[in-house]
Amino acid sequence: MLENKLGRTFGGSERPLLVSVRSGAAVSMPGMMDTILDLGCNDDVEAALTAESGDPAFAAEVHRRFAGFYGRLVLGCTEDLEDLPDTAAVLAAVAEDVGGAVPADPWEQLRAAVAAVFESSRSRRAVAYRKHYGIPDDLGTAVTVQAMVFGNLDDDSGTGVLFTRNPVDGTREPYGEYLQRGQGEDVVSGRVTPQPLSDLAERWPTVHTELLEAADRLDREGRDAQDIEFTVQSGELFLLQSRPAKRTARAAVRIAVELVDEGVIEPAEALSRVTAEQVRTVLRPEIAAGAADGAEVLATGVAASPGVATALVVDTPEAAQENPGCVLARKSTSPDDVHGMIAAAAVVTEQGGATSHAAVVSRALDTPCVVGSGAGTVANLVGRIVTVDATSGRVYAGELPTSAVDESEDTDLRRLTEWADRLAPLTVTASEVIEPVFDADTLPAEDLGERLPDIPAGTKTVRGALFCAPDGVRAALDADVEVIVASHRLPVLLAAIAHHRRTS
Numbered sequence: 001m002l003e004n005k006l007g008r009t010f011g012g013s014e015r016p017l018l019v020s021v022r023s024g025a026a027v028s029m030p031g032m033m034d035t036i037l038d039l040g041c042n043d044d045v046e047a048a049l050t051a052e053s054g055d056p057a058f059a060a061e062v063h064r065r066f067a068g069f070y071g072r073l074v075l076g077c078t079e080d081l082e083d084l085p086d087t088a089a090v091l092a093a094v095a096e097d098v099g100g101a102v103p104a105d106p107w108e109q110l111r112a113a114v115a116a117v118f119e120s121s122r123s124r125r126a127v128a129y130r131k132h133y134g135i136p137d138d139l140g141t142a143v144t145v146q147a148m149v150f151g152n153l154d155d156d157s158g159t160g161v162l163f164t165r166n167p168v169d170g171t172r173e174p175y176g177e178y179l180q181r182g183q184g185e186d187v188v189s190g191r192v193t194p195q196p197l198s199d200l201a202e203r204w205p206t207v208h209t210e211l212l213e214a215a216d217r218l219d220r221e222g223r224d225a226q227d228i229e230f231t232v233q234s235g236e237l238f239l240l241q242s243r244p245a246k247r248t249a250r251a252a253v254r255i256a257v258e259l260v261d262e263g264v265i266e267p268a269e270a271l272s273r274v275t276a277e278q279v280r281t282v283l284r285p286e287i288a289a290g291a292a293d294g295a296e297v298l299a300t301g302v303a304a305s306p307g308v309a310t311a312l313v314v315d316t317p318e319a320a321q322e323n324p325g326c327v328l329a330r331k332s333t334s335p336d337d338v339h340g341m342i343a344a345a346a347v348v349t350e351q352g353g354a355t356s357h358a359a360v361v362s363r364a365l366d367t368p369c370v371v372g373s374g375a376g377t378v379a380n381l382v383g384r385i386v387t388v389d390a391t392s393g394r395v396y397a398g399e400l401p402t403s404a405v406d407e408s409e410d411t412d413l414r415r416l417t418e419w420a421d422r423l424a425p426l427t428v429t430a431s432e433v434i435e436p437v438f439d440a441d442t443l444p445a446e447d448l449g450e451r452l453p454d455i456p457a458g459t460k461t462v463r464g465a466l467f468c469a470p471d472g473v474r475a476a477l478d479a480d481v482e483v484i485v486a487s488h489r490l491p492v493l494l495a496a497i498a499h500h501r502r503t504s
Contacts, residue, residue: 025121032129039106046063058153158231160176165245167227175354180203188355226243287401298377312327313385327381331378370394417490420493425500461485
């Protein structure tokens with residue numbers, strides 16, 4: 001079908017067709033599964049690309065990149081292939097490391113690549129991601145075979161990522177990056193720091209306008225903020241994929257409220273798009289006013305996922321797992337670092353931009369993240385106690401004092417609370433109670449084991465930290481409790497609505 005549509009031949013010696021092989025899980029897991037680009041390349045295809053493009057360096061680069069993708073993702077090569085000078089060097093390194101060769105037959109390449117992408121859904125990083133988010137392991141994945149376009153073809157080509165709404169704070173504005181003469185892997189890997197989307201607007205204003213128009217349509221059709229990958233080949237725009245954007249907790253709140261205001265969704269659906277945990281994240285402490293004045297700044301970068309964390313800095317994902325709640329500092333992150341990112345309280349990288357792997361995964365995890373902080377940052381930070389202020393993009397020496405957000409003074413949280421009050425199956429209050437009351441905070445410590453305490457029959461009101469957590473909310477609902485007392489009302493209301501939705 002692709003050959004007929006494009007007038008090209010897979011593995012052909014004239015007008016060759018190259019493809020990408022990418023995953024398509026039922027629930028999007030950015031960066032967790034493998035994508036193999038430039039597939040179908042061999043010596044004959046490289047010669048055909050040279051003849052068609054008139055640029056032997058471009059054709060050689062495509063072949064080198066493909067050999068690296070295939071060697072690493074299909075054959076399992078663990079050597080660093082990125083900086084090797086040419087295809088021959090890559091092939092030699094792969095052969096020495098794994099004892100296998102990259103096949104010249106495009107169809108053999110394709111079959112093995114499809115199998116490898118399916119297999120990546122069972123990788124350690126994908127399993128860890130699903131476990132963290134409660135995604136069933138048996139959903140599986142699709143594999144998409146897609147015709148290649150080349151952002152590295154010439155100076156009028158490039159690649160980028162566009163979010164239709166700001167994934168950090170949720171504002172209704174395009175947010176993205178563009179890399180001239182690059183491929184998508186260059187942007188998301190974090191190895192290269194791309195330019196703001198304004199760079200595309202300056203180089204190709206008509207392409208930029210076309211991109212924004214397409215993004216607006218995808219946002220409306222998808223009824224949610226979209227994460228769009230695109231390529232420009234010789235001045236022509238191609239959209240590679242679009243999916244619901246991963247976002248911070250603050251952005252999730254803002255986007256949900258704004259979609260109601262735009263008439264796209266109803267308040268009940270807005271409440272289903274914001275979790276109790278996300279609201280708790282929004283309510284997390286921030287650096288107290290004036291606390292950073294005069295503090296020693298150890299690193300400065302791009303604020304990729306807001307929040308504050310103070311902890312010891314480690315520099316490997318294994319060390320992060322051994323020290324939960326630490327700060328993980330890396331040159332850049334890859335899918336192999338995800339288990340460490342899950343364990344860390346914050347992430348700092350030397351390389352990468354706002355759409356790099358570290359940035360996207362940290363936003364999905366709601367982990368404070370600063371990227372692009374510059375060479376030498378890891379060596380400067382590791383072993384120290386630091387405060388990461390990922391709202392400003394700074395890393396400070398030592399521990400800085402923090403202050404909490406007031407739930408009642410935040411307009412978006414207040415509106416969500418008003419909607420939740422109408423839909424929740426019980427009342428959540430900061431003070432008013434209905435007798436009789438069960439107060440878990442007054443129980444002896446020995447009565448608070450791994451299971452929740454039994455709620456006495458006939459109890460109308462419960463209070464205590466136990467009943468502000470999801471398990472406690474479920475227990476209260478199951479016991480026909482009418483009121484939960486909580487200082488922060490919205491997380492409890494959302495947990496109650498979510499449980500009622502699942503059980504009704």
